[in-house]
Amino acid sequence: MSDTKEDDVFKQRLTPEAYAVLREKGTEAPFSGSLLGEKRSGMFRCAACGNQLFESSKKFDSGTGWPSFDEALPGAVEFIEDDSHGMHRTEVVCAQCESHLGHVFNDGPTPTGKRHCINSVCLQFEPENSSTQGEGKVD
Numbered sequence: 001m002s003d004t005k006e007d008d009v010f011k012q013r014l015t016p017e018a019y020a021v022l023r024e025k026g027t028e029a030p031f032s033g034s035l036l037g038e039k040r041s042g043m044f045r046c047a048a049c050g051n052q053l054f055e056s057s058k059k060f061d062s063g064t065g066w067p068s069f070d071e072a073l074p075g076a077v078e079f080i081e082d083d084s085h086g087m088h089r090t091e092v093v094c095a096q097c098e099s100h101l102g103h104v105f106n107d108g109p110t111p112t113g114k115r116h117c118i119n120s121v122c123l124q125f126e127p128e129n130s131s132t133q134g135e136g137k138v139d
């Protein structure tokens with residue numbers, strides 16, 4: 001998985017912080033993410049590949065310090081059993097580029113019962129009325 005050409009592309013495209021979380025399964029510090037308080041309507045995309053992941057209507061304030069969603073878009077993410085760090089958790093990865101996004105827990109406050117705990121640095125927010133809807137928009 002390492003030193004592939006694909007990883008080089010991600011390294012160029014992502015900040016070191018984003019790369020460490022998305023591609024090396026890191027975790028950002030709680031309450032550090034720029035999208036934690038994002039309350040506008042729109043779409044949260046994968047920061048690595050632009051895949052649409054979560055609608056803003058699915059976002060809720062979990063109090064954990066990470067953006068939390070009760071449901072992902074159908075087929076947008078995949079779930080992987082994760083037994084690292086002496087815990088049994090379920091990892092959430094992007095279904096398109098397999099980048100690490102966060103974890104999902106079964107203690108959500110909404111009818112889905114799910115709490116997708118996602119690193120802000122793994123997400124790009126696209127406001128609903130944004131006129132720049134260009135695909136693959138990378139700066």
Ligand SMILES: [Zn+2]
Pocket residue numbers: 046047048049050051094095096097098099
């Ligand atoms: Zn992705």
